[in-house]
Amino acid sequence: MLKSEILKHNTIPLTVPAFPTTTYRFHNREYLNILYRTDPSxxxxxxxxPLEIMEPLVRFEMMRMPDATGLGCYTECGQVIPVRFNGEEGDYLHVMYLDNYPAIAVGREISAYPKLLGAPRLYVDNDTLVGTLDYGSLRVATATMGYKYFPIDKTKAFGEISRPIFMIKIMSGYNGEPRICELVRTQITDITIHEAWNGPGRLQLFAHALAPLADLPVLEVVAASHILTDLTLAPVKPVYDYLAEEKIREVSYDKETSEYSAGS
Structure with missing residues (x-):
């Protein structure tokens, strides 16, 4: 295989890529979101x-994705922390668990999604929308919500899933130390809201050494929502370089254009 052919690839094995290079479009993506108050410390x-916490809130997010371009059908869940960076409010992705290896690989290798292997499930049980996460053979999370109790405005639902997303991108060198360590930003695009609902919600998190979601304990459930949507994932952009702090101060955010740029 020639060097020019090798450089066309973005993942290994070269002859059996872990994921396709494509635009990742999701149809009928289903969310169960439980927003809860947790321990501030x-x-x-x-x-x-440099992310700032405004309130001690966490969103437990369940997502069932029956039709994802290049990735097929899978379910995902995790914890999301509302934050602020350079005056812009958004969400920091703390951890994500899913049951699809290509989605894990592309999320970690090409982007910065903190994806781990787990066994999440989102389904309707009589009059209840249920989301569960198992790690190995053990249950580590159970979320429940009354099924389609109260419709909510689609503009509000759009705002809930269109917030800027911040993640940490780390790639180690061969000495085991970080070669890349950056805070990156992305934002979901091309969003179409089909349905949106809220209702009573509850969340249980169970202690586990390797799936420590319960380290952000549930003190109070603030809100629950159920959203059905189409959307597209956008590329990430670095906004903070932990290995070159002098570059950090050169990055500024323009609220009018929603863009980050380097200063002169």
């Missing part, structure tokens, strides 16, 4: 600087 320990 625990939240501070797990939120990387």
């Amino acid at each position: 625990a939240l501070r320990r797990m939120t990387p600087e």
